[in-house]
Each structure stands twice: as C-alpha cells, then as structure tokens.
Amino acid sequence: xxxxxxxxxxxxxxxxxxxxxxxxxxxxxxxxxxxxxxxxxxxxxxxxxxxxxxxxxxxxxxxxxxxxxxxxxxxxxxxxxxxxxxxxxxxxxxxxxxxxxxxxxxxxxxxxxxxxxxxxxxxxxxxxxxxxxxxxxxxxxxxxxxxxxxxxxxxxxxxxxxxxxxxxxxxxxxxxxxxxxxxxxxxxxxxxxxxxxxxxxxxxxxxxxxxxxxxxxxxxxxxxxxxxxxxxxxxxxxxxxxxxxxxxxxxxxxxxxxxxxxxxxxxxxxxxxxxxxxxxxxxxxxxxxxxxxxxxxxxxxxxxxxxxxxxxxxxxxxxxxxxxxxxxxxxxxxxxxxxxxxxxxxxxxxxxxxxxxxx
Amino acid sequence: xxxxxxxxxxxxxxxxxxxxxxxxxxxxxxxxxxxxxxxxxxxxxxxxxxxxxxxxxxxxxxxxxxxxxxxxxxxxxxxxxxxxxxxxxxxxxxxxxxxxxxxxxxxxxxxxxxxxxxxxxxxxxxxxxxxxxxxxxxxxxxxxxxxx
Numbered sequence: 001x002x003x004x005x006x007x008x009x010x011x012x013x014x015x016x017x018x019x020x021x022x023x024x025x026x027x028x029x030x031x032x033x034x035x036x037x038x039x040x041x042x043x044x045x046x047x048x049x050x051x052x053x054x055x056x057x058x059x060x061x062x063x064x065x066x067x068x069x070x071x072x073x074x075x076x077x078x079x080x081x082x083x084x085x086x087x088x089x090x091x092x093x094x095x096x097x098x099x100x101x102x103x104x105x106x107x108x109x110x111x112x113x114x115x116x117x118x119x120x121x122x123x124x125x126x127x128x129x130x131x132x133x134x135x136x137x138x139x140x141x142x143x144x145x146x147x148x149x150x151x152x153x154x155x156x157x158x159x160x161x162x163x164x165x166x167x168x169x170x171x172x173x174x175x176x177x178x179x180x181x182x183x184x185x186x187x188x189x190x191x192x193x194x195x196x197x198x199x200x201x202x203x204x205x206x207x208x209x210x211x212x213x214x215x216x217x218x219x220x221x222x223x224x225x226x227x228x229x230x231x232x233x234x235x236x237x238x239x240x241x242x243x244x245x246x247x248x249x250x251x252x253x254x255x256x257x258x259x260x261x262x263x264x265x266x267x268x269x270x271x272x273x274x275x276x277x278x279x280x281x282x283x284x285x286x287x288x289x290x291x292x293x294x295x296x297x298x299x300x301x302x303x304x305x306x307x308x309x310x311x312x313x314x315x316x317x318x319x320x321x322x323x324x325x326x327x328x329x330x331x332x333x334x335x336x337x338x339x340x341x342x343x344x345x346x347x348x349x350x351x352x353x354x355x356x357x358x359x
Numbered sequence: 360x361x362x363x364x365x366x367x368x369x370x371x372x373x374x375x376x377x378x379x380x381x382x383x384x385x386x387x388x389x390x391x392x393x394x395x396x397x398x399x400x401x402x403x404x405x406x407x408x409x410x411x412x413x414x415x416x417x418x419x420x421x422x423x424x425x426x427x428x429x430x431x432x433x434x435x436x437x438x439x440x441x442x443x444x445x446x447x448x449x450x451x452x453x454x455x456x457x458x459x460x461x462x463x464x465x466x467x468x469x470x471x472x473x474x475x476x477x478x479x480x481x482x483x484x485x486x487x488x489x490x491x492x493x494x495x496x497x498x499x500x501x502x503x504x505x506x507x
Binding site for chain 1: 410431432454460483
C-alpha cells in the first residue's frame with residue numbers, strides 16, 4: 001500500500017526549511033512534491049525603498065553563505081547601467097572574495113555531506129579547513145559573513161598584504177589533495193554510498209534548467225566564469241570541472257575538485273594583485289535611467305539579476321534568480337524510483353539554499 | 360544559431376516588434392507576443408530560459424513580463440511583453456524553469472498563467488491573497504523615496 005512521508009520543513013537533514021513530500025510503494029519513491037516559501041522576506045520589494053547605497057546592504061542579506069555573490073552581482077548590474085568601469089585591482093579583489101566564498105560554501109556542504117554518510121572524522125577534517133578560510137575572510141573583510149566588500153564602482157576595502165595569506169592557503173590545498181579529495185573520490189565506503197543514487201541525466205538536466213555543480217555533474221559543462229568571463233577569471237586561467245555520471249557521487253566529485261580550483265584561483269589572484277585604485281567614485285552614486293541583466297557563478301551555480309533604474313534615488317525593480325531556485329525543483333526527477341533511505345542524501349546533493357530561493 | 364543571425368531570427372517570432380542590442384544583450388519588444396511560439400522556437404535552437412521577471416505597470420492594470428533567455432551561455436535575450444487582462448499564456452508546459460517563476464509572479468503580482476500545470480502558491484504565506492506585492496511595488500515605482 002502506498003504511503004506518504006514528509007521530509008521537513010524542519011528536519012535534522014535539512015540546513016534550512018523546505019518540505020519534500022514523497023509517496024512510496026514499499027521503500028521506493030513513486031511521487032515527489034516540493035514546497036518552499038518558509039523563509040520568504042520580500043527582499044525584492046524592500047529593495048525598491050532603499051537608495052542605491054543602502055540596497056547593497058539589503059541585497060547582501062539574501063543569503064548567509066553566498067552573500068558576497070549577491071552584493072557583487074547587483075553592483076555589476078548597476079555598473080553596466082551607469083557605464084562604470086571597475087578598476088583592475090577591485091576586480092581582482094572581488095574575484096578573490098568570490099572564490100573564498102565558494103571555498104567556505106563548498107566546504108560547508110562537503111562537511112555536512114560527510115556527516116550525512118556517517119563519515120564523522122572527515123567532517124572534522126573539513127571543518128578545520130573551513131575555519132582557515134573563514135579566518136582569511138575575517139582578516140580581509142572584518143566579517144565571517146556579510147563581508148560588506150562591494151560598492152557600485154569597486155570595493156570598499158583593500159587587501160594590503162596579499163602574500164601574507166598564501167602560506168595558510170597552501171596548507172589548505174595540501175590537506176585537500178592529501179585527505180579530503182581522496183576521501184570522497186577513492187574511499188570505498190564513500191563511493192559505494194554515493195554512486196548510482198539520485199541520477200539526473202544530461203537530458204533531464206537540460207529539461208529542468210539546472211545550473212552550477214548540479215548541471216556540471218550531469219555532463220553540462222556550463223560555468224559563467226568560463227563561458228562569459230568576468231572580473232579576473234580570464235586572467236587567472238579558470239578551468240571548469242564536469243562529470244558525466246549525473247549521480248550524487250558526480251556532484252560530490254565536481255564540488256571536491258572545484259574546491260581545489262578555487263584555492264588555486266585565490267593564490268594566483270593574491271600573487272598577481274595589480275596596483276591601482278579600489279573604486280572609480282565616492283559617495284552615493286547617481287544612477288541614470290536604464291536596465292541591465294547580469295550573471296555570475298555563485299557557489300551553487302548561475303546567479304541572475306535584473307535591475308531597472310528610472311534615474312531616481314532608488315531602484316525601480318530588482319529581480320533575483322538564485323541558482324537554488326532552479327536546482328531545487330530538480331530534486332523531483334532525482335528521487336523518483338529511488339530508495340526512501342536515500343532521500344535526505346539526494347536532496348542534500350543539490351546543496352539547496354532556501355534563504356536564496358525564498359528571498 | 361550564429362549570434363549574428365539572432366536579431367533576424369528573433370524578429371520572426373510571432374508578436375515581436377523590435378530587437379536591439381544594448382549593453383551586450385539583446386532586448387526584444389513584443390507587446391502581443393505568442394508566448395508558446397517563442398518557447399518552442401527557443402527550445403529548437405537550444406536557448407535556455409534563465410528566469411521570468413514581472414513588473415506591475417500600475418496598481419490595477421497590466422504587468423510587464425520579461426523572459427530572460429541565455430543563448431550559447433554568453434548572450435542574454437530579454438523578451439518583454441505585457442499581460443492581457445491580467446493574464447498571459449503559461450510557458451511551463453514547454454519550459455520547466457518557467458513553472459516556479461510563473462507561480463511566484465502569480466503570488467506576488469496576481470498575474471494568472473492559463474495552462475500552468477501546477478498553479479499552487481509558491482512563496483505566498485497563508486492568509487495573503489494573490490498579488491500581495493502589486494500595490495506597494497507600483498506605489499514605490501511611481502513615487503520613489505526622495506533623499507533628504
């Protein structure tokens with residue numbers, strides 16, 4: 001007899017509240033329904049009542065993990081409307097912060113993933129590494145989350161002694177290559193727990209419109225940093241990571257290898273940080289009338305902004321499409337025909353962010 | 360599809376009246392757009408839907424809808440149309456990523472999308488009506504806060 005099992009909205013397997021209702025025959029999932037909206041805050045409406053300076057602080061609160069991505073993407077859209085050229089040093093600093101953010105986001109996910117499969121020692125190892133990244137972010141920006149680095153036209157803070165951070169980052173890279181990546185990719189227990197579950201074929205990935213590591217694990221080699229390079233990515237020689245298996249294991253491998261690539265990008269950026277100003281202008285910017293769409297690669301995938309200015313003191317419209325908004329619906333095709341016991345692991349494999357999704 | 364041929368091809372979609380490059384992106388005006396014809400044409404050429412933006416024209420009037428497509432992973436195609444009597448044909452049966460976007464626009468701006476396969480509320484909390492942001496969003500667009 002068929003029965004229904006609700007996962008969430010509040011559950012130890014979920015980082016944030018959402019609900020996955022599955023109907024099962026025996027242990028096999030037959031149908032799936034996803035409900036979101038438990039963290040809805042109306043940020044797009046609030047953005048229309050903040051001036052062009054205040055709105056950056058608001059937008060940065062869309063998410064506690066990829067906060068910099070949101071503030072940065074919004075600023076980049078505004079810069080396109082106003083025709084502002086961001087100085088090279090500011091572009092490098094934005095790139096370094098964006099990759100540090102990706103590092104702590106992926107390491108958070110990897111640690112929780114390790115815990116989900118009962119690999120507690122790996123969880124401790126990963127979170128020790130993550131602390132080094134958080135310490136770096138705190139030293140550079142003054143904050144562990146919501147870094148307040150972006151402004152329209154550049155960045156607010158400099159990285160004064162860039163080479164001071166390189167030794168710590170190289171030690172992170174060493175542990176990554178010697179411990180974390182082999183633990184996920186070569187450890188037979190981890191492999192057997194992750195391989196073949198939660199499949200999403202390349203065709204399904206296109207149909208559902210997924211982005212980021214979820215898409216790249218299904219054979220879609222799409223990454224805004226590669227396809228439409230922005231900031232300093234073209235200078236730093238970014239390499240995208242893709243797999244073809246489309247299962248939870250492939251999503252783990254993609255993120256694990258991306259962690260290593262992000263460390264390399266940060267070290268490269270610190271080594272080659274150009275001299276120059278941090279911003280083109282001071283004070284509250286005057287925005288002309290216009291509109292722009294902007295894409296960046298957030299830790300969870302493509303982040304898309306539409307910003308409209310009517311030439312007034314506040315934005316006329318700010319539309320935010322986060323990567324989780326298109327990745328979470330794809331949990332449905334991933335779980336159909338799968339074992340109920342794998343549900344929590346499969347939903348975790350898309351790295352769902354509900355603060356982003358609900359805004 | 361060559362990027363250089365994009366404008367001519369887009370203009371052939373029923374309802375499109377203008378298409379111009381601006382800021383490196385293609386902006387398309389289509390007040391009487393055939394939404395389903397556009398959706399099918401985009402799929403034919405492997406152009407994926409990024410999202411859909413809704414903006415109220417006025418508190419009680421129509422809503423501007425922009426379909427944000429991405430061609431070749433490098434060019435935005437922004438197709439702007441307008442609701443007709445508060446409604447617009449759903450794209451969800453043709454392009455799955457439209458489903459949640461249309462449900463959100465229905466929640467916040469009260470636009471109905473006939474043909475949507477699952478028009479349940481997405482973000483709207485219980486106790487609120489469809490279109491809960493329509494009035495405040497229109498008001499702040501027409502009378503933006505002034506700096507003192």
